[in-house]
Amino acid sequence: xxxxxxxxxxxxxxxxxxxxxxxxxxxxxxxxxxxxxxxxxxxxxxxxxxxxxxxxxxxxxxxxxxxxxxxxxxxxxxxxxxxxxxxxxxxxxxxxx
Numbered sequence: 001x002x003x004x005x006x007x008x009x010x011x012x013x014x015x016x017x018x019x020x021x022x023x024x025x026x027x028x029x030x031x032x033x034x035x036x037x038x039x040x041x042x043x044x045x046x047x048x049x050x051x052x053x054x055x056x057x058x059x060x061x062x063x064x065x066x067x068x069x070x071x072x073x074x075x076x077x078x079x080x081x082x083x084x085x086x087x088x089x090x091x092x093x094x095x096x097x
Contacts, residue, residue, distance in 0.1 A: 005092045006077070011067050016081070016089035019059045023083060026052050063091065 011019075029049045036042040068079055068091075078096045081087060 003094060005094060007069065007072065007093045008090050009067055009069060009093070010089050011063055011081075011091055013089050015059065015063070016087075017084050019056070019063075019081060020084035022052060022056045022059065023081075026056060067091070068093070 026049070029045060029052060033042065033045050033049060036045055063079070063081075064073065072079070072093045076096055077093055079091050079093050081091045
């Protein structure tokens with residue numbers, strides 16, 4: 001099954017908290033951005049979102065290279081993190097969709 005959790009692994013609490021906070025902030029800024037279309041503030045929020053996504057991508061790359069078990073580092077698999085409030089510091093590995 002595609003949504004079946006194959007395995008889990010943990011990441012450091014500090015990393016989990018940082019990623020969780022960034023993901024929540026990303027969601028908020030994306031929603032805000034849609035309300036600012038055509039307004040002067042749009043570009044400023046867009047730029048802050050770009051920087052945020054860059055930071056999230058760096059953390060995701062760090063998790064992939066340092067914490068994903070080697071046997072799951074292929075395009076066949078993906079990892080999913082639901083945030084500190086739901087998953088704590090536990091990350092799930094699934095089949096890629």
